[in-house]
Amino acid sequence: MKRIIVIIALIFAAITATTIFNGCAVPASIASKSGAQLWAENCLRCHNSPPPNDYSDGEWAAIGAHMKLRTNTMTDTEINKVVEFLQSAN
Amino acid sequence: MKKVTAGFGLCILLLITSTTSAQDSTQTELNMKALSGNPGSTHLLLSGVTWFGLQANLSDTVKTNVKNTFNDFGFSPMFLWKLSDKVFFESEIEIKNDGSAENGAAFDLEFAKLSYTANDYLTIGAGKMLSPFGAYNEKWEPNHIERFPNAPLRPDDNILPDDSHLFWGAIMGIDARGKIPMGSSKLTYVIYISNGPTLSKDANDRPTGVIQYENWNDNNNNKEIGGRIGLLPFSNNCLEVGFSYKHGIANSLTDTLFNQNREVSNYNIGATALAYDLNFVKSVPDLKSIIGIRGQYSSLKVDQANYYLNDSATYTFDNNLTSYFAQFSFRPAMVENCFFKNLEFLIRFNSVTPPKDALWGGKATTRLDIGLDYWLSWRTGLRLAYEMTSNPDGSKTNMIIARLATGL
Numbered sequence: 001m002k003r004i005i006v007i008i009a010l011i012f013a014a015i016t017a018t019t020i021f022n023g024c025a026v027p028a029s030i031a032s033k034s035g036a037q038l039w040a041e042n043c044l045r046c047h048n049s050p051p052p053n054d055y056s057d058g059e060w061a062a063i064g065a066h067m068k069l070r071t072n073t074m075t076d077t078e079i080n081k082v083v084e085f086l087q088s089a090n
Numbered sequence: 091m092k093k094v095t096a097g098f099g100l101c102i103l104l105l106i107t108s109t110t111s112a113q114d115s116t117q118t119e120l121n122m123k124a125l126s127g128n129p130g131s132t133h134l135l136l137s138g139v140t141w142f143g144l145q146a147n148l149s150d151t152v153k154t155n156v157k158n159t160f161n162d163f164g165f166s167p168m169f170l171w172k173l174s175d176k177v178f179f180e181s182e183i184e185i186k187n188d189g190s191a192e193n194g195a196a197f198d199l200e201f202a203k204l205s206y207t208a209n210d211y212l213t214i215g216a217g218k219m220l221s222p223f224g225a226y227n228e229k230w231e232p233n234h235i236e237r238f239p240n241a242p243l244r245p246d247d248n249i250l251p252d253d254s255h256l257f258w259g260a261i262m263g264i265d266a267r268g269k270i271p272m273g274s275s276k277l278t279y280v281i282y283i284s285n286g287p288t289l290s291k292d293a294n295d296r297p298t299g300v301i302q303y304e305n306w307n308d309n310n311n312n313k314e315i316g317g318r319i320g321l322l323p324f325s326n327n328c329l330e331v332g333f334s335y336k337h338g339i340a341n342s343l344t345d346t347l348f349n350q351n352r353e354v355s356n357y358n359i360g361a362t363a364l365a366y367d368l369n370f371v372k373s374v375p376d377l378k379s380i381i382g383i384r385g386q387y388s389s390l391k392v393d394q395a396n397y398y399l400n401d402s403a404t405y406t407f408d409n410n411l412t413s414y415f416a417q418f419s420f421r422p423a424m425v426e427n428c429f430f431k432n433l434e435f436l437i438r439f440n441s442v443t444p445p446k447d448a449l450w451g452g453k454a455t456t457r458l459d460i461g462l463d464y465w466l467s468w469r470t471g472l473r474l475a476y477e478m479t480s481n482p483d484g485s486k487t488n489m490i491i492a493r494l495a496t497g498l
Contacts, residue, residue, distance in 0.1 A: 003362070004315060004337055013278060015270070016320060026271050030325045039353035040346050044369045044380065048233045048468040050498070061472045062170040063498075065133075065178040069205055069213060071229060072267050073320070073327055074208045 035085025038078050047073065054090030060086045115227035121281070126217035130209065138182070139497030141233045143473075148488040162439050162493060163187050164233070165199065201260055211268040218262050222280040222318050223305070223334045225257040226385050233496025237238030241472040242386075242415035243261040243440030243457045249363070249450070252295050256304040257365065257413060262306050269452045276327070278320040286314035286338030287361050291345060291397055297450035298397035299362050299409050301340055301390065326370045330445040334365035341393065345477075363390045385416035399449075407447035415440040421463075436461035436475075453482040472498035 013025070034043075041057060043049040054065065063081035113170040126421040143162035150157055162408050166185030171179040180199040203217040220228045230236060245256045262282025270277045284310040290296045316336025323329060341359040367386040374381055393407035399405040421434040438459040444451040 007335055007337075008315070009279065011279065011317060011319065014277070027274055027325075030274055041328070043331075044373075045327060045369065046229055047498070048465065050468055055135070058130065059135045061133040061139075062135040062172045064173045066170045066180055069178065069180070069215070069267065072269060072280060073276065073322060073330065075269060075271060076207075076278075 025055075032059075033078075033081070035081035035083075035088075038074070039082045039085055042074055042078075042082070044073075052086040055086070057087040057090055108396065131172075133172040134171040136167065137498050138165065139232055139234050139495065140165045141495040143239055143491065143493030145489055146492045148490065149486060152230040161187065162239075162491075164195075166233075168498075178205045178207070179203070180205075194255040198209055199343075211270055212266060214264070214266050216264045216346050217341065218260050218306075219265060219282075221255075221259055221316075222265065222267070222282060223316055223336050223363065224257055224318070224365040224396075225320075225330070226368060226386050229369075230384065231258065232497060233493070233495040234469055234471070236416075236471065236482055236495075237419055237422055237434060237436050237463055237471070237490040238438060238461045239475050239493035239495075242417075242438065242476075243413070243442055243455065243479075245411060245413055245442050247442070247443055249444050249455060250300055251302075253304065254296075254300060256301060256390055256411070257363065257386075258349055259304045261303070261314075261455040264358045276322040278322070279317065281315075281317040283313050283315055287313055287340045288342070288383065289340035289359055289361070289392065289395070291341075291346075297448070299392065299395070299407065299445070299448055300450070301392060305364040310339055312339035312345070316363075317390075328370060330367075330369045332365075332367040334367070335363070337362045341395070359393045359395045360388065362390045363388065365389075373424070377422070379420055379422045380424075381421075383417070387415065388412070391473060409445050409448065409452070411442075411444050413442045421433065432465040434463035434465065434471075436463065439491065455482055458481045467496075469498055470494070 039049060060083050064079050068076070068079045112150065117214045140162055141162065142160075143454045144158065144160045146158035146160070147155075148157075164184060166182050166184045166186075168182040168325065169180065173179065179202075181202040184198045185195050185198045186198075187194050199218065201217070201219050203215050203219040205213050205215040206473065207213045220231075222228050231241065243260075244322065246252050250256070259277070261280055261282065261284035265280055265282035267280040268278070270279075285305045287301045287303050288305055288309045290298055290302065294296065296302070302379055314336055316334070317337070318332050318334040320330050321331040322353045323331075338359045338361055343359075343368050365388040369382060370383040371395045372381055373379075389412045390410065395408060395409070396404040396406050415438055417436065417438040421436055423431050425431050436459070438461070440457040440459065441454055443454040445454060457477055457479040459475050459477045463474075464472045467474060475490045477491060479489075481487065
């Protein structure tokens with residue numbers, strides 16, 4: 001039981017620490033990345049990058065919501081940029 | 091009189107028809123206006139994965155044994171339903187040949203999860219969901235993503251019963267997940283609470299001391315707690331390292347055997363698992379290629395307990411198990427030749443070490459996989475692998491496996 005408490009405490013400590021670190025602003029060069037760049041950088045980490053015209057706008061919205069949770073690596077802003085880029089091909 | 095009645099009836103019919111028609115037109119116009127002004131906030135996608143494969147055993151010298159067979163097929167429809175910007179439902183059903191079903195296919199609900207996004211840093215989910223323990227299960231396991239025609243060597247392969255699900259499978263519970271930007275890096279987290287594992291004490295059920303996950307009804311009042319923390323140190327997300335932990339009480343409340351020789355009554359037998367994972371994918375323009383390195387190390391430790399040796403005697407052992415795999419892939423995706431750019435070369439080493447003193451334990455099983463992919467399209471791949479397994483008794487098993495998979 002003590003081990004669980006220690007682990008949970010460590011997790012919350014890490015989250016707290018990163019929240020503090022989050023005070024460091026995301027550099028402008030990263031914040032200004034386009035949807036196309038994020039699409040090219042991130043999809044490839046697990047699977048081939050899908051062509052933008054393979055799905056409709058609504059389907060891309062559903063896929064974006066799915067990938068946001070499944071990969072758990074992209075922020076809402078980044079996911080929205082990628083989805084908007086993919087939808088722009090339709 | 092009949093003519094008057096018929097004429098009156100005809101007038102009524104025309105009136106009803108014209109009124110209905112007018113209503114339809116009005117409703118159609120309203121729908122068109124709604125569509126033109128608002129694309130809608132509810133989105134549904136029916137997608138999925140399908141695969142088909144075969145394997146050939148090159149080691150078996152017994153002439154009467156079957157050496158090659160078409161044994162691998164399945165279909166997994168997946169429902170992605172975005173109800174709003176904050177609410178999302180996803181589910182997958184898997185229908186596949188697992189060798190046990192009489193009609194050649196088994197049916198399973200892989201996951202059905204409802205999620206609510208509270209803010210940019212927190213999403214809460216509930217239902218049956220893929221276990222976030224490690225990276226393989228949630229991120230790399232789908233058959234259109236897995237580059238090899240089969241999964242890495244798992245404890246459930248030949249060592250434990252196939253439904254043990256030590257480091258993979260689904261959980262039933264609640265999770266919270268999110269990511270926190272840290273300058274040019276990111277920290278990701280998942281924390282969950284679910285039904286815990288069960289521990290086998292009776293060899294008539296399964297080998298004694300084997301932990302079984304995927305319990306849809308818990309066997310005690312303690313719940314498993316687990317999670318994963320991931321770090322993406324680079325702004326292009328090319329590298330992710332993760333640490334996972336899970337702990338649950340495995341014995342049933344009524345198991346008196348596990349309390350024998352204990353000074354403390356209601357002794358709880360905990361099962362604790364750890365995992366470390368790494369994923370590195372990078373385009374290398376100088377090589378006109380994409381290289382990938384990924385791997386996962388997992389370990390399980392079960393508290394000391396007594397198990398039935400036979401009907402009257404008991405025994406105990408250090409119930410520790412480890413499993414790992416490491417994989418390297420190379421794809422010359424940026425060369426001009428349209429054939430070579432679709433090839434992907436792979437190599438993977440796998441190892442599983444069960445508890446050495448358990449009746450079902452012993453030495454490690456290792457497997458070296460050499461793979462070749464040909465991508466027919468971005469989502470469809472033909473996978474080939476030559477797999478060399480070194481068994482605990484010193485024997486070796488060599489197999490060729492092929493699979494055609496497509497998905498999403």
